[in-house]
Amino acid sequence: MRASTPAYTMSRPMSESVAAIVNDDIISTYDLAQRMRLLIATTGIQPTQENLPEFQQQALLSLIDEHLELQELKRVEKDQKFPIILNDQEVRDEITDMASNNKMTADQLLASLKSQGIAEDTLFQQIRASRSWEHWISGRYGSRLRIGEDQIQATKARLVAAASKPQYDVSEVFIDAGRAGGMDAANKGAAQLVAQLQQGAPFAAVARQFSSSSTAAAGGDAGWISPGEMPPQVDTALEQLRPGQLSQPIPVKDGVYIIYLRDKRAGAGQTLVSLKQAAIALPADAPAADVEAARTKLIAVRSQIKDCATLEATVRNTPGVIAGDLGEAETSDLLPEFAEAAKTLQPGQLSQPIRTKVGLHVLAVCGKRAAGAAQIDHDQIENRLKGQQLSMISRRALRDLHSTATIEQR
Missing domain, CATH: 3.10.50.40 (Chitinase A; domain 3)
Structure with missing residues (x-):
């Protein structure tokens, strides 16, 4: 059974118009408003006059990306003649997992969204696009990636060498400047997210919706890191933070980081x-x-x-x-x-x-x-390096689709 639209949808307003055209696909103002509502509901960010434009921009960028991804996946399906895009049951299974992580059933989650004016189809289509793309990237490139033993040993040696330095347990949001429309836009968006996080928006939910890092799917959880694993600007910021603190936006070469320091430990002496x-x-x-x-x-x-x-x-x-x-x-x-x-x-x-x-x-x-630090074994290092490479491949593939697409925003 192939992907189809769920039976339940909210009535579409007669006054809807075109928000954008991606190749020949239309993104309506209704689609855009629905996605904005979904972003607000899933991140816990309170909408204000100041952040509504950022929500609209993020919602539109996400919808454009997803249309490009689904267009490419449909092309691949047609050429290879086997299913790639998740069907309805597979999407519902993903929703069940999402609801379980929030101590809810899938029906309770969908009912909660409905009470906030969000159509079931809005969540279905977001998950269908994002998960199908992730699975395809992993399936196409994952088996081809070869993480060399020299890479693994070099990473392990660097971790051992850094063991005497302070270590940080961090969560991250990375705003990709290329996707956001430049460094100024990335800085502005990051500043608005920091303001909302300081007011209580859940970091993990914000990371899942806004971050371009490979850790986004895990709610931004980067785990324990040592100096040198992230850009120097992030290392400098981490030195100034105390556990439980949130950083201000940290500009780096190709975007802006927001860091939440969960814990910190002194370097091992032995x-x-x-x-x-x-x-x-x-x-x-x-x-x-x-x-x-x-x-x-x-x-x-x-x-x-x-x-x-x-x-x-x-x-x-x-x-x-x-x-x-x-x-x-x-x-x-x-x-x-x-x-x-x-x-x-x-x-x-x-x-x-x-x-x-x-x-x-x-x-x-x-x-x-x-001594006193968690041991990172060979397989953990290999999986971390593979995840980083798959994330870069995914972003590169999406940039290529953008460069050859005809995108018109109204």
Whole structure:
């Protein structure tokens, strides 16, 4: 079953006129008024004479984007002959999830919107366009994206290096200057949103409707970040904020950020490392010839170890060499001979043979994280990088559609 208009719609006024034309599609003044009502209802922002023009502009931009997205999806459906656009049941499932997040049923949510003069079809069409576009971008490009291991390790190394710095738990709204009509318009829109947020508008709802960031679908939740993960202007603002505070608009190269600082923690003073070892027992007074022979054997074994997961199996085949899992420990608690290697090596790297009073050891660093900070594993980093790339691809694809479209605003 393909997408169709829900049975319930509000009566359309006889006096409606054309608000915009997107290629051959008409956006009526009724459509625009409905979308403005939906924005007001879902963000909790109180309409005023000052912010109504911003609501109208945002509503019109959203409708234009959605028409372009649906036009492109219909073209792809026709060429590829398989469904892409969500059908009514799929849209209703999305609404059910949305209502559940607000501790409501879908019928209660739709009834609440109806009481505010918002037609069911208005919400249906917004969700149909946005979710269909997200699913298509993810399906078309997600499987093609290849996040290199070097990218993941570089990100992990940067996070480890930043662990000693303050960390911030933030929510964000990003107003794309290109979409808003320039930096002046983006700054003005951001200032109006800040004023409404200060008066109690829910940050998550505002982010979902107004933000162009990849975090918009999650209500702007960017999680814990360290200095260097966002533009320098945002880092500077974060240094001045206290938990629970909202920033003023923060202009950056291509738009404007609004940041809400949920929490802040000092940088970890220690680094936790997970270690394994390959070792040969040698007393402190072992002859130099024995030490050198053991060193030669360990270097040969070291060259055969591919990673932490295969260390034990590799060492097992070499007589006189033992393998051991040293677990996770703070670098300050390690033997001085081990601590230096643990600090300088990155996860997956092996030390050269290290002499101690009891033997000769090759250390393998299997993991490294800041003490007291949540560990971000390999898959989390990969998913974060993939999400950022998909968001950029989506914005680029929409910009391309804008550049080739005929759009007339009345």
